[in-house]
Amino acid sequence: MERPAAPTPDDPIHPLEKDFSTEEDFLQPVVEPRFEGDRLQPIHPTYPAAAASAPFGTRSHDRPLAPGLYLVATPIGNLEDITLRALRVLRSVDRIACEDTRQTSKLLGHFGIRTPTVSYHAHNENSRASELIDALKAGGRIAVVSDAGMPGIADPGATIAAEAIAAGVTVFPIPGANAALSALIASGLNAERFTFHGFLPSKEGQRRSTLEALAQARAAHSSPLRHAIDATPTTHIFYETPHRILDALADIVATFGPHHRIALARELTKLHEEFLRGTAADLLASLRARPSIRGEMVLLIDDAPAIAASDPNTKPITLAEEVATLIRTESLSEKDALKRVAKSRSISKSEAYRELQRSPSHKR
């Protein structure tokens, strides 16, 4: 492999590092982070005076921000979780569309950013989106932020992104904090496959039926026919509020059972961050015993196959058992049942046949 050219005093950014960003035309400040003890102090970037007016074709960080819509993730509690790129974008755009301008002004004030803000929330999403799209079509640079985390994730942002795309405007994601994924990766539950459901329904009946449907889908994992349907376990992630969490946990106990494995992530990235991991009944009892329940929370429900979870000594269902079940329940011939099982296990028919012949339970 050819070695990249060494950086020079005129071009101090290593060529490989330049490729790191997909959005190359942003204004890059001179950032001087300060450390006191082991804590990163607020960063107050300063800009080269000529940066805004520098012609294109000079160093990439001297160029102005590219026109387009910037969906900027903001911290979900800990202000250190904002990225350098997010700060640079927020400082450089023409306008920041905020879910709540008062909330965002605290963040901007902390980092010394004085970009004008405009409100963009659930109640004016449609009218404000068309106004912002007009400005974007005219070559504007607009950032969208929610109160916390990623815009568009249980927050406004997706509508304007779709409208911008339809209008031919470039949309840049500026990644960062998100409560659902932060909770998932430290939950101890399966993070290979997960389903984000947003908030659990607030009405009791709807919440119960949502959980019942998921519990029933999970039962399919232990069915002998599980290979024939897409029943790959997926961790369920919900946002929940402190005043509804006891009811939600009681419903999980009733639908999934008291021994079902769940996790609750509370106050992520904040001073009182807490993870509760255990059975649904244990978590319910533990929260019920508290004098008060506060904070923001993410609820995660395990979806591992019931057989494995309830009895680690239980043997997996064999091919012969699966064939026998199909013959019995769907009145298939042995040949057709074998064909179906071979397909669902992604093995050849002859391989399935040989395995069936080897099975001690198979009648010769």
Ligand code: SAM
């Ligand atoms: N857009 C945000 C994101 O990317 O995570 C989510 C916004 S949603 C309106 C707010 C909900 O997210 C809260 O009610 C809570 O369930 C969850 N949440 C946000 N911040 C959190 C935190 N620090 N700890 C735990 N959950 C949090």
